[in-house]
Amino acid sequence: MIEFRSVSKTYQDGTAAVEDFSLEIPARRITVLVGSSGSGKTTVMRMINRMVDPTSGTVEIDGVDVATREPVQLRRGIGYIMQNSGLLPHRSVLDNITTVPRLTGVSKADARRRAFELMEVVGLERSLADRYPSQLSGGQQQRVGVARGLAVDPNILLMDEPFSAVDPIVRDELQQEVLRIQAELAKTIVFVSHDIDEAFLLGDQVVVLERGGHIVQQGTPTEILANPATDFVATFIGAERGKRRLVVSDSTPAIGDDRVLVDGGGYPVGIIAAPGGRLEAGNPNPKSRSVSNKTDQAGDA
Numbered sequence: 237m238i239e240f241r242s243v244s245k246t247y248q249d250g251t252a253a254v255e256d257f258s259l260e261i262p263a264r265r266i267t268v269l270v271g272s273s274g275s276g277k278t279t280v281m282r283m284i285n286r287m288v289d290p291t292s293g294t295v296e297i298d299g300v301d302v303a304t305r306e307p308v309q310l311r312r313g314i315g316y317i318m319q320n321s322g323l324l325p326h327r328s329v330l331d332n333i334t335t336v337p338r339l340t341g342v343s344k345a346d347a348r349r350r351a352f353e354l355m356e357v358v359g360l361e362r363s364l365a366d367r368y369p370s371q372l373s374g375g376q377q378q379r380v381g382v383a384r385g386l387a388v389d390p391n392i393l394l395m396d397e398p399f400s401a402v403d404p405i406v407r408d409e410l411q412q413e414v415l416r417i418q419a420e421l422a423k424t425i426v427f428v429s430h431d432i433d434e435a436f437l438l439g440d441q442v443v444v445l446e447r448g449g450h451i452v453q454q455g456t457p458t459e460i461l462a463n464p465a466t467d468f469v470a471t472f473i474g475a476e477r478g479k480r481r482l483v484v485s486d487s488t489p490a491i492g493d494d495r496v497l498v499d500g501g502g503y504p505v506g507i508i509a510a511p512g513g514r515l516e517a518g519n520p521n522p523k524s525r526s527v528s529n530k531t532d533q534a535g536d537a
């Protein structure tokens with residue numbers, strides 16, 4: 237278990253990134269920290285492996301204050317997977333995966349054998365082993381990042397918006413891989429995301445943060461969806477869902493040349509005015525009405 241006790245972090249320039257943050261992160265489960273940009277998610281996560289040290293308060297792993305651990309040693313036992321994979325550009329896929337195990341004293345032969353196993357775990361073909369990161373797709377690079385994070389066989393895996401730079405289809409695949417790997421390996425995963433759908437898909441526990449690392453709600457996805465604790469959470473859930481689900485469907489009826497906008501449940505939520513269409517024709521200020529909708533209701537569908 238990872239435990240934050242009244243942790244605060246003020247950066248040198250005076251930014252109070254996290255204030256009085258307390259949280260228990262259960263072992264062998266996925267906890268997702270989700271919130272808008274600048275809410276302190278990354279700062280919280282980095283205090284686990286001492287990439288950031290708290291200004292006050294303590295972070296404990298299985299009852300041991302991480303401040304008592306030597307940072308480099310600590311980090312070698314915790315997998316860290318970040319956005320844009322963070323791979324070493326001049327090293328092959330295999331070398332990227334074996335670097336940290338080699339530093340911790342694993343023999344070259346064992347590290348290579350394990351790297352090939354991990355490539356299989358994350359769905360990468362062996363034939364990619366000698367390529368350089370620039371010769372891989374974004375999704376493949378992220379898979380190498382995940383394999384590298386797993387290479388030291390850590391109990392804890394930190395994942396900082398790992399899939400936000402890949403396209404939605406690849407992101408879906410990678411999210412499913414995480415769930416599959418987790419079902420197999422049962423790590424303690426802390427996952428940072430600004431995407432509430434991703435949080436609900438992956439999280440056993442979801443923690444919604446507001447500016448200053450203030451926890452506005454924590455619980456299972458079902459608990460949060462059923463009972464958003466504040467307007468902020470309700471809006472966060474609703475706005476995000478509405479935005480993602482809105483589509484102009486060919487099968488929806490048009491009004492003249494104007495197109496009907498529907499949400500994921502197929503309910504009409506607005507009209508997109510076509511140039512010269514009925515809405516546009518009577519509109520003295522066309523731009524202001526080119527999209528008319530009520531997205532705030534779309535999340536309820």
Ligand SMILES: Nc1ncnc2c1ncn2[C@@H]1O[C@H](COP(=O)(O)OP(=O)(O)OP(=O)(O)O)[C@@H](O)[C@H]1O
Nearest residue numbers: 247249251253272273274275276277278279280430
């Ligand atoms: N090294 C730093 N020095 C000063 N301020 C920082 C530093 N790192 C982060 N901050 C500030 O701390 C606050 C929280 O940042 P943090 O990166 O933890 O948020 P976040 O929720 O992860 O944001 P994002 O989703 O944009 O990555 C922000 O106001 C940010 O500008």
